[in-house]
Amino acid sequence: MQLTLVRLAGPSPQDSPGVRPIGECDLEGVGRLYAAAFPGGEVGDEATAIADVRASWDGEYGEWLPSASLLAEVDGRAAAAILVVDSPPWDDVSDLVFIIDLFTDPAHRGRGLGELLVRSALAAVEPGRVVGLRVEDENEGAVRLYRRLGFRERS
Numbered sequence: 001m002q003l004t005l006v007r008l009a010g011p012s013p014q015d016s017p018g019v020r021p022i023g024e025c026d027l028e029g030v031g032r033l034y035a036a037a038f039p040g041g042e043v044g045d046e047a048t049a050i051a052d053v054r055a056s057w058d059g060e061y062g063e064w065l066p067s068a069s070l071l072a073e074v075d076g077r078a079a080a081a082i083l084v085v086d087s088p089p090w091d092d093v094s095d096l097v098f099i100i101d102l103f104t105d106p107a108h109r110g111r112g113l114g115e116l117l118v119r120s121a122l123a124a125v126e127p128g129r130v131v132g133l134r135v136e137d138e139n140e141g142a143v144r145l146y147r148r149l150g151f152r153e154r155s
């Protein structure tokens, strides 16, 4: 079953070293990371994943929010990313700022990068906006992370 989780944006934490907005020149690297993070083929092969990240950047899934769509780098290499849009094209969530995806390189998991990116993205969203995402309930690690950061099921 798919859950729809939401949370109010903010408050603003301090800037985090190693975390920066995704630039156009990062799209290929982020796409590669996307494919590596879902090795079961959920997002297709590398080329498909890169095309999907570019489609997100181009606004196919809502207005790309550059200040909240972030890349975490470890030793100068892409290690985790969060993709965030405003007004996604799905009726039940079209009023939200929406986390399209969050993913960490399998080699860098469990070190807090996912949490850091969600916190940093929340801090970059206009206060008062509600931030949402979809996650499979069986994705227990991700659900736990979001719940810990205050996300709750939408009533």
Ligand SMILES: CC(C)(COP(=O)(O)OP(=O)(O)OC[C@H]1O[C@@H](n2cnc3c(N)ncnc32)[C@H](O)[C@@H]1OP(=O)(O)O)[C@@H](O)C(=O)NCCC(=O)NCCS
Residues within 6 Å of the ligand: 037, 038, 080, 101, 102, 103, 104, 105, 108, 109, 110, 111, 112, 113, 114, 115, 116, 133, 134, 135, 136, 139, 141, 142, 144, 145
């Ligand atoms: C969900 C995901 C983004 C979390 O990224 P992360 O950088 O590992 O996140 P964090 O380190 O902040 O926290 C991950 C949790 O997994 C634990 N963990 C420890 N070692 C781990 C490992 N090797 N692999 C995965 N999780 C690990 C962490 O301790 C933490 O557990 P807790 O919530 O009980 O404290 C990452 O697992 C991932 O990319 N999954 C595949 C993509 C996905 O499902 N994304 C969510 C879509 S909504």
